[in-house]
C-alpha cells in the first residue's frame with residue numbers, strides 16, 4: 001500500500017528511475033510560448049518513453065539472468081532444490097529456492113554456479129513464451145507446491161497462465177518456469193552478471209512458512225556498469241547503519257522488546273532529537289503549531305478516512321479488557337488531525353491552520369521485510385497537516401517547498417521530485433471524484449513548473465486519497481531515497497464533513513495538505529548515518545570534541561580546557577583513561593568525533609591546544625578561545 005501519511009516515508013528506497021530535464025529546459029529557452037509549452041510536452045513524452053524502454057530492457061535482462069540462475073541450480077543439484085519464486089528488482093534480481101532436502105548453498109558455491117550459468121549463456125538458448133491451460137500447468141509442475149500455489153491463484157483469478165522455456169521446449173537440458181516475462185530473446189544477451197549474496201527468506205515473507213534460500217545477483221549491459229555497482233555495494237557495506245550504529249553506540253534492537261522496534265542509546269537519541277528540533281524550529285518560525293494526539297483510536301475513525309478498507313492489514317489491532325470496541329494503534333496522524341479541526345467552528349479568517357505532530361506511529365510490517373532503521377514497526381515522522389482555503393494552497397505549498405530546500409541543502413543532498421499520480425490501469429484504487437483528481441494532478445504539475453523544480457512522473461505512485469509531490473534525495477553513494485512529500489487532498493475533508501464559513505456566508509470544505517520534510521526520523525537516521533559514513537557534521541554530532549591529555553601531568557589543564565568549552569555550549573568528552581595517546585586517538589576516530597584536542601606539557605605551558613580533525617588532519621596549535629570560536633561558528637552555520 002502506498003499512501004504517505006501512509007508512508008512510503010517509512011519504507012525502502014525510492015522505486016523508480018528518473019528523468020532529467022536539461023534538454024527540456026534547453027529547448028524551452030529557445031522558444032516562445034505557446035510553441036514552448038508544446039515543445040516541453042513533446043520532449044517530456046519522448047524522454048519518458050525512452051526512459052521506460054531502457055528500464056524495460058534492463059528488467060528483461062535481469063529477469064532472464066534469474067531464469068539462467070535457476071536453470072543452473074537445477075542442473076547442478078537436480079534432486080536437491082525446488083524453485084519457489086524470484087523477481088527482477090531495482091538493483092538486480094533474486095530467486096528463492098527450497099533447499100530443505102539437505103542442501104546448504106553458501107557464497108563459496110558462487111563460482112561453481114556462475115560457471116554453470118556462463119555455459120547456459122554461451123549455448124545461446126532461446127527464451128520462448130507459451131500460454132498454457134491451468135490443467136496443463138498443473139501437470140507440468142505437479143511436484144512443485146510453490147508453483148501449484150501460484151497456478152491455483154491464477155486459475156481462481158481467471159488470469160492467463162504462461163510459461164517460459166529456455167532452450168527447446170521439452171528437450172533435454174531445457175528449462176521451464178511459470179512466468180509472465182518479459183525476457184530477452186536469447187541467453188547470449190546476458191553476458192554481464194554476478195551473484196552477490198545468499199540469505200534466508202520465508203515464503204511470502206511470513207515466518208510461519210518454510211525458510212527458503214534466497215540468492216541475490218545482478219546483471220548489467222556493460223562490465224563498467226557492473227564494476228561501478230559492485231564497488232558501490234562494497235562501500236555501502238562499510239557504511240551499513242546497523243554496523244555503524246553498534247560501533248558508535250547509537251541504537252539497538254532487543255528480542256524482548258520485539259523486532260522492528262528500535263531502542264536509542266543516549267547518543268542516538270541525541271541525534272534523533274537534533275533532527276526533530278531542526279525541523280520543528282523552522283516550522284514554528286513559519287507559523288506551524290504543535291498538536292498532540294493519542295496512540296490509539298477507534299476503527300470508526302479509520303473507516304471514515306478510508307484507511308480501514310485500504311490499509312487495515314498494515315495496522316496493529318488493540319484489544320481492550322473491558323470493551324469490545326475495535327481499536328488500532330495509529331499508523332498515521334491525518335485522521336486524528338481532522339478531528340482537531342472539527343472540534344471548533346471554523347471561519348475563512350481562521351485558515352490556514354497548520355498542525356504538526358511528531359507522534360510515534362506503528363505499522364504491522366511483515367517480519368521478513370523489517371530492516372534496521374530502514375523499515376521498522378514503530379517510527380515517527382515530521383508530519384504536518386495544513387487546512388486551508390483553495391486560494392491559499394499555492395502559497396502554502398511554495399512555503400513547504402522552500403523549507404524542504406533549506407533542509408536538504410543543510411545535509412548536502414541533491415534531489416529531484418516525483419509527481420506521483422494515479423495508476424491509469426487501476427482507477428478503483430483511489431477515493432474521490434476523478435475530475436477533482438485530474439484538476440489536482442495538473443495543479444501539482446503547475447506548482448513544480450512555477451518553482452522551477454526538476455521532476456519526473458510517477459504514475460501509480462499516488463496515495464489513495466491524493467496525488468503526491470515526493471522528493472527523491474540522492475545520497476553520497478548515489479542511492480535514491482524518498483524523503484519529503486506534499487499532497488493536495490480534497491478527499492479526506494469531504495469524508496469527515498469538515499467545513500468553514502466562507503466570506504459569502506456559505507459553508508465550504510477546506511483543502512487538506514499533507515506534508516513531511518524528513519519523513520520518518522528512523523529512516524532519516526539510517527540515511528544520514530550511511531550518507532556521512534557515521535561522520536556527522538559538527539552541529540549534529542553527539543560529542544563534538546574529545547580532549548586527550550597525553551599524561552596525568554596535563555590532566556588538570558585538560559579539565560580546564562574541557563570546562564571552558566562546555567561553557568560555550570560545546571559538547572566535550574574528557575578522556576581520562578590511562579591508554580596511550582595512539583589508542584585514545586583511534587577510539588575517538590572510531591566514535592567519529594569531529595575534533596580531538598591533544599594536550600601535552602608544551603600545550604599546557606603555552607595555554608594552547610593541539611587540534612586534530614577527524615580523518616587525520618592536523619590543524620596545528622591554537623588558543624582555547626580561537627578553537628571554541630571555530631566550533632561555535634560551524635555549529636551556527638550548520639557546516640557540512
Ligand SMILES: [Zn+2]
Pocket residue numbers: 063067164177178179180181
Ligand atoms: Zn520468469
Ligand SMILES: [Zn+2]
Pocket residue numbers: 004005006332333334385514515
Ligand atoms: Zn496525512
